[in-house]
Amino acid sequence: MKAAQVSLRRLISKSAIRRWREISFSVEISIGACMRSIALSLILLSVASINVMAQGAATFHVFPQIADGFAGSTAYLSSLAATNVSSQAATCTFTLRGGVSGRISSPTFTLAASGGLGLLNTVVAEGTILPLATGYAPLSCTQPVAAFVGYTLYSSLGTVLAGATVFSSPPATRSELLVLQTAGYRTAFAIANDTDSPGQYQITVLNLSGQQVAAANVSVPARLNVAKFVDELVTLPPSFTGSAFITSASGSFSVVGLLFNGSVFTSTPAVNFAP
Structure with missing residues (x-):
């Protein structure tokens, strides 16, 4: 101590x-x-x-x-x-x-x-x-x-x-996460780059109709992670519900979503589309 x-x-x-x-x-x-x-x-x-x-x-x-x-x-x-x-x-x-x-x-x-x-x-x-x-x-x-x-x-x-x-989050090159930004909820995510090379990932936010509403890029150094709220990266429409696709052009990543309402939180697993 x-x-x-x-x-x-x-x-x-x-x-x-x-x-x-x-x-x-x-x-x-x-x-x-x-x-x-x-x-x-x-x-x-x-x-x-x-x-x-x-x-x-x-x-x-x-x-x-x-x-x-x-x-x-x-x-x-x-x-x-x-x-x-x-x-x-x-x-x-x-x-x-x-x-x-x-x-x-x-x-x-x-x-x-x-x-x-x-x-x-x-x-x-x-x-x-x-x-x-x-x-x-x-x-x-x-x-x-x-x-x-x-x-x-x-x-x-x-x-x-x-x-x-x-x-645990299996390594993938394309994943989707729920994004809920309404009624006091905020969505966050953590991306881990468990490789020996820096990772560049595109975040594409879609509404429930599949239309793109925002996009951003995230860089993660080798053998490190980055955790962010979605609204720290992009501007979301009011009372938004949709999804975020995370895509890597080269190299795999592992990702998990976290849903906050004040200090209370829960996890939201990613859906992987490509290993």
Whole structure:
């Protein structure tokens, strides 16, 4: 904890440090109970049915968005759940990239055969006080596993404010996402470029009649991700409902949508049209 506070002194004022210390104290007291609740929920979801989970089983997964740390009086936690659907033990590595690099204490783990479950949390669950950072994460395993990531938003007292579950996003060169910009909703997306070359992607927004209403380009450096609200890139018509096509001329990407209404959010998976 002292190391975390020393690093924070370089980033924020003394008054902010005092406030973060108060938050730190609250997290140390309350985060354990909240994490036990989350871990139990993940276990129940993961072991419900290996056959159902096996539909998305693979030896390699990409999660385009990972968040960890404090933003004001709230904290974001990302939790990975992985289930081994093979008859042999699996060794997996969950590699956090971008701003969240290093924010999992033990990224490599082993899953027992035929239903072995692994649960990993980013470091905020351990009471580590760091500013909010985001990135993406590939999961690589020696055997096929089914996996998902849960995002949870906490208050400084450890109360769960919002949460969402995100399944991995297979690499693609053309994908479609729902865009909902009405009744207080805003649509965001995260694109991960898990390749060794910079990526250039075209975002084309269509209305429900299939007519183009806006377009923009997004650049993502190699082995990094970019997360944006759609209305940060283009101007949308009032009370808009439609879709966004994301297209790459060269190189694959992984993408996930996030739908916000205030601080409450949920995930929206992409539909892939080309591998």
